[in-house]
Amino acid sequence: MRGESGRFLLRLAVYPLLMALLPVIASAAYLGPSTVSAAVVSSPARDRAPQPDPLGKAASREVITKPVPPVTTVLVPTALEQLHADLLKIGASNGGRVGISLQELSGPRRTAVSLGARQSFYAASAYKLPLLMAEAQQIATGHASPSDRLCYDPADQEDGWFTDYNPGTCFTRQELAQRAGIDSDNTAAHILVRYLGGPDALNAYARSAGMTASALWVPNTTTPDDLAAAWVNEALGRLGGVAAQRWLYPLLTHTASEQGIPAGVPGTVAVVHKVGTLSGSENDSAYVTGGRVTYVLSVAVDGTDEVTGWRTIAQISSRIWRYESSRPAYVVVASAGPSAPLWPDRRH
Numbered sequence: 001m002r003g004e005s006g007r008f009l010l011r012l013a014v015y016p017l018l019m020a021l022l023p024v025i026a027s028a029a030y031l032g033p034s035t036v037s038a039a040v041v042s043s044p045a046r047d048r049a050p051q052p053d054p055l056g057k058a059a060s061r062e063v064i065t066k067p068v069p070p071v072t073t074v075l076v077p078t079a080l081e082q083l084h085a086d087l088l089k090i091g092a093s094n095g096g097r098v099g100i101s102l103q104e105l106s107g108p109r110r111t112a113v114s115l116g117a118r119q120s121f122y123a124a125s126a127y128k129l130p131l132l133m134a135e136a137q138q139i140a141t142g143h144a145s146p147s148d149r150l151c152y153d154p155a156d157q158e159d160g161w162f163t164d165y166n167p168g169t170c171f172t173r174q175e176l177a178q179r180a181g182i183d184s185d186n187t188a189a190h191i192l193v194r195y196l197g198g199p200d201a202l203n204a205y206a207r208s209a210g211m212t213a214s215a216l217w218v219p220n221t222t223t224p225d226d227l228a229a230a231w232v233n234e235a236l237g238r239l240g241g242v243a244a245q246r247w248l249y250p251l252l253t254h255t256a257s258e259q260g261i262p263a264g265v266p267g268t269v270a271v272v273h274k275v276g277t278l279s280g281s282e283n284d285s286a287y288v289t290g291g292r293v294t295y296v297l298s299v300a301v302d303g304t305d306e307v308t309g310w311r312t313i314a315q316i317s318s319r320i321w322r323y324e325s326s327r328p329a330y331v332v333v334a335s336a337g338p339s340a341p342l343w344p345d346r347r348h
Helices: 002-041 044-048 079-093 124-140 173-182 186-196 199-208 224-235 241-252 306-326
Strands: 097-104 112-115 149-151 170-172 270-278 281-290 293-302
Touching: 079 097, 079 112, 079 306, 097 224, 097 306, 124 173, 124 186, 124 199, 124 224, 124 241, 124 270, 124 281, 149 173, 149 186, 170 173, 173 186, 173 241, 186 199, 224 241, 224 281, 224 293, 241 270, 281 306, 293 306
Parallel strands: none
Antiparallel strands: 097 112, 097 293, 149 170, 270 281, 281 293
């Protein structure tokens, strides 16, 4: 009895002690060895000491502020915009009216420039351009021959280069075309117009060639855009093709008047063109080709003296040539075909 009683009293003493220690043991087990170890070795002095930072992570978290210089935006005009500005400046400096029409025929992107080119100008001898184009197309299609003989009528007479026109005198179509083209002879052109069918037939053909705003012969007006359109159609083979070009181009190359568009390009560049000039009105329209560069240019000047007019046209031609010859990536030249006319090495 006494032994059982003693054991009972022992259990009563030990049991409350175990219940008091149980939360402490459980907390130690939850924290784990590393936490307990850290709690043992840590001290306030050690916590305050700087820790090594071999990767520089602390520095990477710092925000570094430095002064930033101001940004200046400079707007530079494109080459085409600069060309426009320069052409307008040239035109404004001559004191008269100026019209400029440019159509590129080479390069991957063919630009057209028209500055005052829809204005009407006095055509003067520019009417001979569609006249000779009509002759070329008739010959190319077999409706006429260079050897045809065309006879002079006194009504054809107008001041010009030649004095051998007499009643009953006849000339070949080729000879009259050379006189009207190379020398811009008026009487020869009048004979050709008469055999073509007269002024109405000339105007009808000019419209078919793209000269829709022109009134040739009477009152004899045209626009730079119209002259350029006729040249584009000729160059692309739409007015008789290569056969027409082979007959026409020599008649308008190395002409008696080379002070306009040809004067603004290098001597190795071929310029097929027709001028018109009378009483302070000068115009020149041309098909220009040199190496990789091919374009059509028409310029008209009105209200200046003849010297100033031709100088202005030459300056415009020179500026456009510099722009065209500096364009990159020329890949295709528009032409009528592989047998297009070959050009002489130099003009004269």
